[in-house]
Amino acid sequence: MSSTASEQPRPVRFGILGCASIARKLERAIQLAPGATVAAVGSRSEAKARRFAADNGLDAGVRVHGSYEALLDDPDVDAVYLPLPTSLHVRWATAAAGRGKHVLLEKPTALCTADLDAIVAACEAASVQFMDSTMMMHNLRTGRMREVLADKDAIGDIRMINSMLSFHAHEDFLQNDIRVKPDLDALGALGDLGWYCIRATLWAVDYELPKTVTALREPVKNQAGVLLACGASMHWEDGKVATFTCSFLASSAMDVTVVGTKGSLRLTDFVIPYEETSAAFSVASKLGVKELAIGWGPQPSQHVVATDLPQEALMVQEFARLVRNIRDAGADPEGMWPAITRKTQVVVDAVKVSIDKGCQPVDVTG
Amino acid sequence: MSSTASEQPRPVRFGILGCASIARKLERAIQLAPGATVAAVGSRSEAKARRFAADNGLDAGVRVHGSYEALLDDPDVDAVYLPLPTSLHVRWATAAAGRGKHVLLEKPTALCTADLDAIVAACEAASVQFMDSTMMMHNLRTGRMREVLADKDAIGDIRMINSMLSFHAHEDFLQNDIRVKPDLDALGALGDLGWYCIRATLWAVDYELPKTVTALREPVKNQAGVLLACGASMHWEDGKVATFTCSFLASSAMDVTVVGTKGSLRLTDFVIPYEETSAAFSVASKLGVKELAIGWGPQPSQHVVATDLPQEALMVQEFARLVRNIRDAGADPEGMWPAITRKTQVVVDAVKVSIDKGCQPVDVTG
Numbered sequence: 001m002s003s004t005a006s007e008q009p010r011p012v013r014f015g016i017l018g019c020a021s022i023a024r025k026l027e028r029a030i031q032l033a034p035g036a037t038v039a040a041v042g043s044r045s046e047a048k049a050r051r052f053a054a055d056n057g058l059d060a061g062v063r064v065h066g067s068y069e070a071l072l073d074d075p076d077v078d079a080v081y082l083p084l085p086t087s088l089h090v091r092w093a094t095a096a097a098g099r100g101k102h103v104l105l106e107k108p109t110a111l112c113t114a115d116l117d118a119i120v121a122a123c124e125a126a127s128v129q130f131m132d133s134t135m136m137m138h139n140l141r142t143g144r145m146r147e148v149l150a151d152k153d154a155i156g157d158i159r160m161i162n163s164m165l166s167f168h169a170h171e172d173f174l175q176n177d178i179r180v181k182p183d184l185d186a187l188g189a190l191g192d193l194g195w196y197c198i199r200a201t202l203w204a205v206d207y208e209l210p211k212t213v214t215a216l217r218e219p220v221k222n223q224a225g226v227l228l229a230c231g232a233s234m235h236w237e238d239g240k241v242a243t244f245t246c247s248f249l250a251s252s253a254m255d256v257t258v259v260g261t262k263g264s265l266r267l268t269d270f271v272i273p274y275e276e277t278s279a280a281f282s283v284a285s286k287l288g289v290k291e292l293a294i295g296w297g298p299q300p301s302q303h304v305v306a307t308d309l310p311q312e313a314l315m316v317q318e319f320a321r322l323v324r325n326i327r328d329a330g331a332d333p334e335g336m337w338p339a340i341t342r343k344t345q346v347v348v349d350a351v352k353v354s355i356d357k358g359c360q361p362v363d364v365t366g
Numbered sequence: 367m368s369s370t371a372s373e374q375p376r377p378v379r380f381g382i383l384g385c386a387s388i389a390r391k392l393e394r395a396i397q398l399a400p401g402a403t404v405a406a407v408g409s410r411s412e413a414k415a416r417r418f419a420a421d422n423g424l425d426a427g428v429r430v431h432g433s434y435e436a437l438l439d440d441p442d443v444d445a446v447y448l449p450l451p452t453s454l455h456v457r458w459a460t461a462a463a464g465r466g467k468h469v470l471l472e473k474p475t476a477l478c479t480a481d482l483d484a485i486v487a488a489c490e491a492a493s494v495q496f497m498d499s500t501m502m503m504h505n506l507r508t509g510r511m512r513e514v515l516a517d518k519d520a521i522g523d524i525r526m527i528n529s530m531l532s533f534h535a536h537e538d539f540l541q542n543d544i545r546v547k548p549d550l551d552a553l554g555a556l557g558d559l560g561w562y563c564i565r566a567t568l569w570a571v572d573y574e575l576p577k578t579v580t581a582l583r584e585p586v587k588n589q590a591g592v593l594l595a596c597g598a599s600m601h602w603e604d605g606k607v608a609t610f611t612c613s614f615l616a617s618s619a620m621d622v623t624v625v626g627t628k629g630s631l632r633l634t635d636f637v638i639p640y641e642e643t644s645a646a647f648s649v650a651s652k653l654g655v656k657e658l659a660i661g662w663g664p665q666p667s668q669h670v671v672a673t674d675l676p677q678e679a680l681m682v683q684e685f686a687r688l689v690r691n692i693r694d695a696g697a698d699p700e701g702m703w704p705a706i707t708r709k710t711q712v713v714v715d716a717v718k719v720s721i722d723k724g725c726q727p728v729d730v731t732g
Contacts, residue, residue: 159615235583243597249627274661284617287618
């Protein structure tokens with residue numbers, strides 16, 4: 001069915017598959033995003049799904065399913081948002097695609113690239129949209145920073161990148177959270193935090209994969225072998241180098257610094273902006289040193305990007321737009337999103353392989 | 367001779383040994399610093415020394431020497447500032463100490479720790495003060511940041527450090543500067559820039575040496591094998607990790623980011639403050655995430671430290687104070703300065719050894 005010009009397009013009806021705490025944020029984002037609505041919630045028990053619906057003030061019309069299968073069988077669900085533990089992604093993302101549901105998948109998308117490939121292949125076979133839930137990609141700031149990076153007079157050729165992402169987990173998290181459990185999220189901090197550092201780095205270099213990746217030595221693991229803190233360096237053919245460190249054991253830091261031949265770009269809240277309604281970054285360019293090097297400048301200039309919708313709602317809006325294109329206008333799924341997901345996963349894999357090999361360098365092959 | 371309370375102490379009389387361009391900055395610093403004066407300039411030719419004196423408007427009373435030996439033989443010189451190429455440091459710093467001159471030595475202090483040890487031993491034997499010319503150490507900001515780092519409620523235990531230092535060298539520099547010549551400054555960017563990253567890192571951890579140092583792969587070298595860009599990671603027993611990258615091939619960046627268990631500290635002009643009269647850093651502490659992680663904060667707070675004297679004059683002032691203590695009050699030389707110089711040099715050495723070994727980890731032994 002296609003909508004006429006005078007009609008509002010039918011919203012994309014989301015099913016939330018799993019009631020993880022992050023789902024609360026997405027539920028709100030779906031409600032905020034134009035062209036999207038929460039149609040159903042599914043959990044392993046109906047009671048849990050009902051509690052989620054009640055806790056989040058969902059409309060009485062939102063259907064509540066006592067199993068993931070029941071949610072996927074709901075004919076009035078167009079797309080699923082899937083925040084399950086990573087180890088369950090292959091099973092449920094491919095199942096969703098197999099039932100013709102578009103897939104918005106929480107990160108890290110898979111435990112390894114082969115698993116991700118199975119998910120993406122299922123989405124392609126079903127002609128449904130795939131997108132990972134890396135919200136920062138959709139912040140208006142991200143687009144504005146892309147313009148700065150693309151301006152060769154401002155930044156020039158990128159030479160060095162650093163990113164740091166951390167939060168200080170409480171003892172309860174370190175004992176019980178799915179992100180420290182080997183059977184649920186075996187990638188630990190690398191999957192939960194390193195994912196963003198790697199994505200931001202790839203984003204900065206316009207998704208050119210590095211030639212090699214080398215993990216930093218002495219990653220911190222818990223007793224079950226799950227990473228609590230780690231890092232890596234990435235190296236490109238042209239001499240660019242990027243480093244990142246990520247940690248569940250340090251206070252909140254969300255830094256990206258990109259230094260090019262002509263200038264540099266910095267932000268300290270790259271994953272979650274300090275504020276919902278605006279986000280800032282700084283640019284230093286056309287730098288010079290004063291007489292006798294008694295100072296230099298100009299100092300970085302601050303750029304503030306205002307936004308009406310938070311980045312997660314912008315993500316849902318974009319995802320819903322692509323879904324409507326497919327559902328209502330017969331378009332093909334947008335291939336850019338699974339492609340950048342895959343590059344991110346490939347580098348995550350390379351860091352993991354490097355760690356497993358005692359921090360030896362690993363060649364990256366897309 | 368000791369001054370009485372009613373007399374001004376006699377200023378420390380500096381001889382500038384070598385007319386490198388950096389000497390212009392120090393000459394100004396000596397003029398600005400209370401208790402210090404430029405007494406003599408020595409160069410390989412008297413004409414060059416005369417030109418330096420004229421170009422910098424030195425008093426007619428400043429003696430001009432046509433050789434380094436003549437400067438060192440000048441009985442009315444208390445201390446030398448030595449900005450010669452690194453390969454000449456052992457010879458001329460030990461010679462200066464041998465003539466009883468206190469030594470303010472440009473960085474990198476030596477090509478290797480053994481050379482530095484020879485210099486420091488000569489200074490100790492002569493009971494003269496040794497200090498390296500790492501100006502940032504003397505910025506008032508540095509002391510203020512130390513207080514913040516020492517406040518365990520503000521930063522907590524340090525977990526991650528990153529520093530980046532770069533400037534985009536012109537073609538003439540890359541062809542002709544002493545810092546890219548294997549016979550003059552064989553450490554290249556590691557000695558010129560990495561020195562500061564390593565010093566800042568050691569400073570942040572209160573000079574606890576790392577357990578291991580591993581160079582980042584694929585350092586950039588010129589045809590003569592001198593480093594133009596490189597980096598390393600450093601690892602401590604307690605899981606702390608630091609990374610740095612430095613480059614002659616990227617635009618000016620001077621970043622230090624320190625992330626602890628409770629907060630973080632950042633500055634983007636750590637080597638040369640943007641302004642002479644004040645310097646800033648930011649601190650993020652007592653961080654929390656807002657409901658549904660739709661934002662976090664508080665945002666880093668900016669701390670500005672005003673100063674009457676630029677950091678290089680404060681360095682000269684402190685060096686002169688120590689020299690007067692020795693000269694006029696019979697005190698011993700202050701051992702803290704050669705000790706932190708040595709730790710810096712030890713880590714510089716470890717990075718170089720790691721690079722020479724194909725970026726294998728190197729154990730650090732103080």
